Amino acid sequence: MSIADTGLPPPRLSVEAAERLRAADLNDLCEAAELAIRAEGGFGWLNPPPREVMERYWRGVLAVPERTLFLARVDGVVAGSCQLVRPPRNNEAQAMAAHVTTTFVAPWARGHRLARMLIEAAEVRALQDGFALINMDVRETQTAAIAMYETLGYRLWGVHPRYARVEGRYVPGRFYYKDLTGT
Numbered sequence: 809m810s811i812a813d814t815g816l817p818p819p820r821l822s823v824e825a826a827e828r829l830r831a832a833d834l835n836d837l838c839e840a841a842e843l844a845i846r847a848e849g850g851f852g853w854l855n856p857p858p859r860e861v862m863e864r865y866w867r868g869v870l871a872v873p874e875r876t877l878f879l880a881r882v883d884g885v886v887a888g889s890c891q892l893v894r895p896p897r898n899n900e901a902q903a904m905a906a907h908v909t910t911t912f913v914a915p916w917a918r919g920h921r922l923a924r925m926l927i928e929a930a931e932v933r934a935l936q937d938g939f940a941l942i943n944m945d946v947r948e949t950q951t952a953a954i955a956m957y958e959t960l961g962y963r964l965w966g967v968h969p970r971y972a973r974v975e976g977r978y979v980p981g982r983f984y985y986k987d988l989t990g991t
Contacts, residue, residue: 819882823925825933826877829866836886837879838862840914844888848950851910854974869910878929880913880922887917890926892933892942905941905985906934911953923956931988940989947972948980962986 829837842856856862869877869891880888890911895902908930913922934942944962946953948971958964962984971981 819920820884821920821922821925822881823878823922823929824881825929826870826879829870833879833886834863834866837866837889840887840889840917841866841912843914843916844912847915851912876930876933878926878933880917880926882917882920882922888913888922888926890923890930892930894937894939904939905943906930906937906939908942908944911944923953924960927956927960931986935988940987942986942988943984945971945981945983947974948982949974954982957984960986 826833838859841862845853845856857865866877869875874894874896876892878890878892879886888911891909893907893909895905895907908927911923911926913926931942942962944957945968946957948954948967963986964982964984966983968981968983970978972979
């Protein structure tokens, strides 16, 4: 059954760059991250850390000037995020490239193209900030994310056979880039 069959209005979807996190947003973000970690691991954690660690992590992201945190919402509730990371100022050789990291959507909010919306918002900000390239990496087991990145024009440039260790075994990682200039 589709949403049209239920007679309910479609959910309101949005993505925005976070300037600060209200208490409700921080709670929603922690809950969404915990669910995503439990579903498949994410951004380094294989199991959700204690809530106070997760809260400190998200507050810390906002405190780093080189990071922009994007939040995806479904009907006003934070359901996912990604981060755009700028290179440090002393890295002149790679000053043209930003990195997208920590992209996730809570399992309950998947299927609405929120991950795509997050990546597209990061691309727009990267272009506004003068970046020509975006780099990203992902575990090879995250096949839905890989398919989305490739659909969005990200090009595979390498595979690391020991990218992560999950349940005692190595998982390969895939490295991607996208030329934002269209050349």
